[in-house]
Amino acid sequence: CGASRARDWAHHGAPIFADLTVREMKAVRAYLHGIPEMLLTDARNEALKKNSILLMELHLPKKHEVLRALDRGQAKPTRQARVVIQFGNQATPNITEYIVSPLPSPNSHEVKTFKGNRTVRFESRPITAVEYKHIVAMLDKITTTAYKLLLETTGGFSFRNCSDRCLTFSDIAPRGLAPGERRSWIMLQKFVEGYFIHPVGFEVMINHRDLDPKMWTVEKVWYNSKYFDSVEELVEKYESGDVEKVKLPDHDDDDLYSTYIPRGHSNTPTNIHGPKLVEPQGPRYHVEGNFVEYAGWSFAYRVRSSAGLQVFDLRFNGERIAYEISIQEAIAFYAGDTPAAMQTKYIDAGWAMGSSSFELAPGIDCPEIATYVDLYHYFDTDKPVRHKNALCIFEMTTAMPLRRHFNADFKGGYNFYGGLDSTVLVLRTTSTVYNYDYIWDFHFYQNGVVEVKVSATGYIHATFFTPNGLHYGTKVYDYVLGNLHTHLVHYKVDLDIAGRDNSFESMDLKFVNFTNPWSPDHRVVQSRLHWTEKKTERDAAFRFGKKFPRYVHFFNPNEKNKWGHKKGYRIQFNSHGHSVLPRGWREENGISWSRYPLAVTRHRDSEATSSSIYTQNDPWEPVVSFEDYIRNNEDIVNKDLVAWVTVGFLHVPHSEDIPNTATPGNAVGFFLRPFNFFDEDPSVASKSTIIVRQGKDCKPKVQRWTPEVIGHCVTDKPFFYNGTYKGV
Amino acid sequence: CGASRARDWAHHGAPIFADLTVREMKAVRAYLHGIPEMLLTDARNEALKKNSILLMELHLPKKHEVLRALDRGQAKPTRQARVVIQFGNQATPNITEYIVSPLPSPNSHEVKTFKGNRTVRFESRPITAVEYKHIVAMLDKITTTAYKLLLETTGGFSFRNCSDRCLTFSDIAPRGLAPGERRSWIMLQKFVEGYFIHPVGFEVMINHRDLDPKMWTVEKVWYNSKYFDSVEELVEKYESGDVEKVKLPDHDDDDLYSTYIPRGHSNTPTNIHGPKLVEPQGPRYHVEGNFVEYAGWSFAYRVRSSAGLQVFDLRFNGERIAYEISIQEAIAFYAGDTPAAMQTKYIDAGWAMGSSSFELAPGIDCPEIATYVDLYHYFDTDKPVRHKNALCIFEMTTAMPLRRHFNADFKGGYNFYGGLDSTVLVLRTTSTVYNYDYIWDFHFYQNGVVEVKVSATGYIHATFFTPNGLHYGTKVYDYVLGNLHTHLVHYKVDLDIAGRDNSFESMDLKFVNFTNPWSPDHRVVQSRLHWTEKKTERDAAFRFGKKFPRYVHFFNPNEKNKWGHKKGYRIQFNSHGHSVLPRGWREENGISWSRYPLAVTRHRDSEATSSSIYTQNDPWEPVVSFEDYIRNNEDIVNKDLVAWVTVGFLHVPHSEDIPNTATPGNAVGFFLRPFNFFDEDPSVASKSTIIVRQGKDCKPKVQRWTPEVIGHCVTDKPFFYNGTYKGV
Numbered sequence A, B: 001c002g003a004s005r006a007r008d009w010a011h012h013g014a015p016i017f018a019d020l021t022v023r024e025m026k027a028v029r030a031y032l033h034g035i036p037e038m039l040l041t042d043a044r045n046e047a048l049k050k051n052s053i054l055l056m057e058l059h060l061p062k063k064h065e066v067l068r069a070l071d072r073g074q075a076k077p078t079r080q081a082r083v084v085i086q087f088g089n090q091a092t093p094n095i096t097e098y099i100v101s102p103l104p105s106p107n108s109h110e111v112k113t114f115k116g117n118r119t120v121r122f123e124s125r126p127i128t129a130v131e132y133k134h135i136v137a138m139l140d141k142i143t144t145t146a147y148k149l150l151l152e153t154t155g156g157f158s159f160r161n162c163s164d165r166c167l168t169f170s171d172i173a174p175r176g177l178a179p180g181e182r183r184s185w186i187m188l189q190k191f192v193e194g195y196f197i198h199p200v201g202f203e204v205m206i207n208h209r210d211l212d213p214k215m216w217t218v219e220k221v222w223y224n225s226k227y228f229d230s231v232e233e234l235v236e237k238y239e240s241g242d243v244e245k246v247k248l249p250d251h252d253d254d255d256l257y258s259t260y261i262p263r264g265h266s267n268t269p270t271n272i273h274g275p276k277l278v279e280p281q282g283p284r285y286h287v288e289g290n291f292v293e294y295a296g297w298s299f300a301y302r303v304r305s306s307a308g309l310q311v312f313d314l315r316f317n318g319e320r321i322a323y324e325i326s327i328q329e330a331i332a333f334y335a336g337d338t339p340a341a342m343q344t345k346y347i348d349a350g351w352a353m354g355s356s357s358f359e360l361a362p363g364i365d366c367p368e369i370a371t372y373v374d375l376y377h378y379f380d381t382d383k384p385v386r387h388k389n390a391l392c393i394f395e396m397t398t399a400m401p402l403r404r405h406f407n408a409d410f411k412g413g414y415n416f417y418g419g420l421d422s423t424v425l426v427l428r429t430t431s432t433v434y435n436y437d438y439i440w441d442f443h444f445y446q447n448g449v450v451e452v453k454v455s456a457t458g459y460i461h462a463t464f465f466t467p468n469g470l471h472y473g474t475k476v477y478d479y480v481l482g483n484l485h486t487h488l489v490h491y492k493v494d495l496d497i498a499g500r501d502n503s504f505e506s507m508d509l510k511f512v513n514f515t516n517p518w519s520p521d522h523r524v525v526q527s528r529l530h531w532t533e534k535k536t537e538r539d540a541a542f543r544f545g546k547k548f549p550r551y552v553h554f555f556n557p558n559e560k561n562k563w564g565h566k567k568g569y570r571i572q573f574n575s576h577g578h579s580v581l582p583r584g585w586r587e588e589n590g591i592s593w594s595r596y597p598l599a600v601t602r603h604r605d606s607e608a609t610s611s612s613i614y615t616q617n618d619p620w621e622p623v624v625s626f627e628d629y630i631r632n633n634e635d636i637v638n639k640d641l642v643a644w645v646t647v648g649f650l651h652v653p654h655s656e657d658i659p660n661t662a663t664p665g666n667a668v669g670f671f672l673r674p675f676n677f678f679d680e681d682p683s684v685a686s687k688s689t690i691i692v693r694q695g696k697d698c699k700p701k702v703q704r705w706t707p708e709v710i711g712h713c714v715t716d717k718p719f720f721y722n723g724t725y726k727g728v
């Protein structure tokens, strides 16, 4: 009864977390555009000197308000929108965030402030389609000036009037070296399928800070390992022979290098379909709006346009385990020899990572049997944008038992065999941030374990090959270097272990050495558990490069399981992350979360995220700085705690990253594992278990709770197990 | 042509690695039993003082002989058997290993020697069914003496005349404290389903060294945290009230605690079948005997009766990557408060880990669609024993793309979408070593990546609860402690990267700091690759607790890929292993391999394995000691190298280990990943790729190489992808 009421309240509360609907987005836009003082114009209006909505998404209510609905069935708090407006059309341009409410019929707005009343520098705003249009226009001019050089260098490619021999570009961030700057290195690439790995060796830095694009300037050009102060200078020296000409090998249209088109062969057939998942008796999970149930699990989800997938109110058998688990940020910091390479420090929330969730292909991105859900984003747009089938939910078999035991009788028979297939519910989105594709996964196991995982695929960020570049990567094509970089991903894990009041401890082993109690001439050396409760935020902030404890354990000091142990969950890392820059070094200030594989803070509604969409273009003085959250070094004993988890890996590209980085071995994440949270493994509730015992007649007797025959798609034969191992 | 010849030679050579056939085993037995001087009797003969065959398995030819067949198509070397004989029936009993040949009609045998001509102590032999029979007889006597105590303690359980209230036992190893000893702690347990987690708090140490069981003695008894020198002493003190009586809670037959029987409920149905794998157009791999082909892969396999699964002659597109990848040893070292707990240091090759490969259940241990293979073992037997369906091979989808990219045009459309499903071929066996079940996996990805993985499930090794035990584990039941322990598994990885002559290097990053070339007032700090070639075995032996390099790289210094990089493979760890005892401390000498997550040695035929079946019962002075292999500190530049890999994890049991340890989060292993071995990702050969482009009419155009419709079991609809993301 308690569990069923808990289930009802979870179901009742899930819509609190649901992303804005199309209707809500349109209403918010109409409301704001109706405020004369704001002078809002369309985002796609070609001017940069304008006021317009940049982004709109759900604004979450304060946690205690939500909990009234989730834990007591009370009324849901008012829905609100967070709206980012860029005020370019005024003397001192600024970025202001508003909370607009109530939805779906808004009538008020208030400014959303940042910690320490920091303001958002206008130059730190994400780049928009309109700004790109002006950059393209600027590149038109630049490449016209360098037309002959580019044509000769590339063997016929140009930026305009190019038909099938076009150039395109990638722009680098951060955009400068200090706050307030907005000048970007841009690399030219052949515009062919997979252009990211076709740099042609021409890099140019454009200062595009001014809101009048006519005022934009070229500050530097890089060609053949030399720097020039202008395109004209380069062209002049190129013509006069003062700079050595680069000539790429002839472009070969039949070279499949950067494409997905199959080539080569293998000994076994792949022109037939490989193994597929089926659900012989239908799905075993429920999805209703953003509320999902599977095995003992229930949760709500949403996909922030800024940073992506979030899970809320995660419960098992009605008991809360986490209030929120969400992606905060993903970065890739590079090294290299060209200015574009050494400047690249991608901080992807600033590239609209959350709204870069494109359509998932059935049978590839998710199984054919998955449930596909559309997402709606409002970023750099004048209408809500539908991303069809951008999220999927499915159950899969891991093709591995969750548990199994063969209990031999050591006489050729057995006492029993028991086993249970390990299936998981997967919640997945992707973010394609230009070249790279992240695959964001949450796996819910039947036994109370959650696996949170990010896999990397897509194209590497590659630069033009120079011999000196080999200190920073690998040659992957005639004139292409794959640059070393580190991927780091930050997650917020607001565990609420059986309630909000939690504590945190780490565990290490220490050897003890004592006289053997049954043989006093000998000594026993063995490991002993050494638990250390961490009492303050600073104590619970573990740095990369330092020894990490064997176990990290979140528990409710007020709740015990049947055997008297504090109910708790562990976080288990699967990561090869490390720091990317010395602490406090320039851009490192923007990613202070990346100092810590794990940090534990006291929950604050004001500390909702560890990063922002503004960090990419101002990592030097970020408006949201994770370090602030632990600086006050609060007490974390018996409090509402949040775990902040950083995972990642070093990626030194190699030939096998062509055409794309492949997912095997390129997934990192963490497990949430119950540790004395339950009284026993809760997957014992599964009726998919099979037990076989030897009958009196020595024949196997199968005990099961699922239909004997799976069905014609899998097998018509009932399960059979013999179990004996006899001499022959 | 070269590739096809390579394929033919691989196929031709695979039988070299095939396990002994039943016919061969029988012939070897007959041959040896026919040698009068050996005086061999049946292994199952009840005497301990006898000469008999303990184990028989394939003896591998020297590597250079095998390579003549594999690389030049020459005649295969003679098949030989390795036979372990225990000579108990003589003045000084000994263990001798013989090489018997030629098979299948043997006519000669020679003694197989160990490094340094070390001899195998008779006391270090694995325990046999006959010895257990005598232990049971001894326990009969012991429990008769303590009949009343046991009955009162357990509430009605006894060792004999017990019908449904029986006791059973688990024995602990190592069996003593020094070489030459054979005295085992034995724990009594309720003989119910899952008896491993039913200790009743009675532990007894039996000295069973003498070959005349009548001479065996009880050396110690443990009851209620007290030690006694004999059962009689305990019983006397128990009766006289000098020892406090323990009374377990009444046994409840309805308590499902240790069983697999479902209990509890979940919100979603599990009484129907979950998702299943199907092969809509049949398998895409070939198995012929012990030779397997899948995608570009080919390999041979076998399952050693001693240590288990091995893969040989692993090639991709005909080019060798590894000569051998094989399990060497698995250990679990415990800590605790009872003598059984603090003594437990299981070293599983000594428990016939390889021959403990029991039947796999379809749909649980492997998918229904798997290919199941029988194994034959000859260990502690008089006839070859058939283990039906003990190995499985299957292809599965990981429900994850191997690669995918959505190439947006940033105008609501896209240049192209491409993707390829990630499927793997899985080769799997299990080892049930009494309570624990290991699942041994090799996963072969389409892109040249191999994942080697062990998952742990089955029952924990649990001991009787005492308050002091909480320093060493968790209470998991009224009177049961789950004891902390560390699992470590050792693998031999004889990489032969494009030939035998390989070198090894590690890679770390170092920050460089230099003047920004385009802004001289600023400095650039970035990471730079720092490769270190390891020139000797000691240099390439990485210790637990020390910093491990970011990359470890095996390469062929004589072979380059298309871009001029040395062809190589990385080993990437997925492990939480650590040392279990101080270096050189007693039993640690038996597992010197466990000092090193990675050690690289020069290949020696004489260093075939890193452990032996004798280590468990004499870990103090092991006959095979891995440390010997690196002690001569050989040159490892441009040589035949072997990587020795240790993976594992600390296991502090918790309530969720009841009834069994579950596999999620309890898998460790390593990846072998190509690093400039190929010229590009070899999975581009797969015709399962799908590419979608927007046609001139803006409609999606699908390019594919597999049938448009998968079939009625999965879906009747052809693949469809739209890809646009438009305003609504």
Ligand SMILES: [Ca+2]
Pocket (backbone or CB within 6 Å): A537, A601, A602, A628, A629, A630, A631, A632, A633, A634
């Ligand atoms: Ca704080």
Ligand SMILES: [Ca+2]
Pocket (backbone or CB within 6 Å): A323, A494, A495, A496, A497, A500, A502, A603, A640, A641, A642
């Ligand atoms: Ca919390």
Ligand SMILES: [Ca+2]
Pocket (backbone or CB within 6 Å): B537, B601, B602, B628, B629, B630, B631, B632, B633, B634
């Ligand atoms: Ca050596």
Ligand SMILES: [Ca+2]
Pocket (backbone or CB within 6 Å): B323, B494, B495, B496, B497, B500, B502, B603, B640, B641, B642
């Ligand atoms: Ca080798």
Ligand SMILES: [Cu+2]
Pocket (backbone or CB within 6 Å): A456, A485, A487, A651, A661
């Ligand atoms: Cu990468």
Ligand SMILES: [Cu+2]
Pocket (backbone or CB within 6 Å): B456, B485, B487, B651, B661
């Ligand atoms: Cu364990």
